[in-house]
Amino acid sequence: MKTPAIQRFHDALFAHWGEQHWWPARTRAEMMLGAILTQNTAWTNVEKALSNLRKNGALNLRTLENCPQEKLTGWIRPAGYFNQKADYIKAMAATLRNRFDGSLDRLFALDTPTLRHELLSWKGIGPETADSILLYAGKRPVFVIDAYTRRFLSRHGLCGEKTRYDDLARLFADNLPADPRLFNEYHALIVRLGKEHCKTKPECTGCPLEGIARKNPDIGLAKHGAV
DNA sequence: CACCAGGCAAGTA
DNA sequence: TACTTGCATGGT
Numbered sequence: 001m002k003t004p005a006i007q008r009f010h011d012a013l014f015a016h017w018g019e020q021h022w023w024p025a026r027t028r029a030e031m032m033l034g035a036i037l038t039q040n041t042a043w044t045n046v047e048k049a050l051s052n053l054r055k056n057g058a059l060n061l062r063t064l065e066n067c068p069q070e071k072l073t074g075w076i077r078p079a080g081y082f083n084q085k086a087d088y089i090k091a092m093a094a095t096l097r098n099r100f101d102g103s104l105d106r107l108f109a110l111d112t113p114t115l116r117h118e119l120l121s122w123k124g125i126g127p128e129t130a131d132s133i134l135l136y137a138g139k140r141p142v143f144v145i146d147a148y149t150r151r152f153l154s155r156h157g158l159c160g161e162k163t164r165y166d167d168l169a170r171l172f173a174d175n176l177p178a179d180p181r182l183f184n185e186y187h188a189l190i191v192r193l194g195k196e197h198c199k200t201k202p203e204c205t206g207c208p209l210e211g212i213a214r215k216n217p218d219i220g221l222a223k224h225g226a227v
Numbered sequence: 228c229a230c231c232a233g234g235c236a237a238g239t240a
Numbered sequence: 241t242a243c244t245t246g247c248a249t250g251g252t
Contacts, residue, residue: 034233035233036234038232038233038234039233039234039235040231040232040233040234040235040247040248041232041233041234041248041249041250042231042232042233042249042250042251043232043233044232044250044251045232045249045250045251046233048249048250049249077248077249078249078250079248079249080232080247080248080249080250081234081235081246081247081248081249082247082248082249083247083248084235084236084246084247084248085247088235123235123236124234124235124236125235126234126235126236127234127235128233128234128235129234129235132233144233146233146234147232147233147234148233149233187233191233194233195233
């Protein structure tokens with residue numbers, strides 16, 4: 001199904017804000033830790049947790065696998081759900097060593113479908129976290145469907161409330177070239193839109209997308225401001 | 228005080 | 241398959 005607005009929205013957002021330089025992490029390990037820590041949690045709290053890990057030289061999976069559980073929960077406490085997330089991180093580190101010789105290079109040598117299936121088999125890694133890792137650490141052309149993306153699509157009448165994750169992902173895959181750089185920027189732009197604009201102005205007056213919504217009857221300005 | 232924030236697993240019907 | 245519940249901190 002063709003939905004040209006998907007491409008147009010990206011172009012308008014990119015023209016308005018430009019490159020977003022995501023994911024904010026220096027290494028794949030830091031990226032993957034952030035992906036777990038940010039689950040249902042404000043990014044500002046994740047930054048505190050990552051800062052604690054960095055201060056203690058624990059932004060790598062070998063250190064994290066061997067450190068005491070109480071150390072780890074203490075460091076990531078600000079990110080919430082710290083008992084669960086500590087287990088997820090410990091399990092990730094152990095799996096990486098047991099099945100991939102502790103090498104992220106070996107993990108990311110897997111082809112995209114195999115790597116996605118592998119990540120989804122890890123405790124604490126669901127579709128959103130897996131796809132974040134695929135896109136931002138693995139540079140694969142996989143679109144991330146998170147709470148911001150759902151709100152964005154829903155507000156613009158491009159999906160229903162109960163649309164499945166895979167159907168939302170297909171909406172992007174079917175209307176964009178499979179370019180990881182494009183997927184990267186688009187998702188980051190959607191998050192920025194949700195964070196700093198639509199959050200404070202749900203009606204989206206002055207929103208970078210208002211003009212597009214006005215010109216396209218299939219989108220409809222009425223739905224533009226809907227929840 | 229309530230409500231939310233870049234989810235997921237486990238249990239139930 | 242389609243709900244429901246627990247997990248937890250910090251900001252508004």
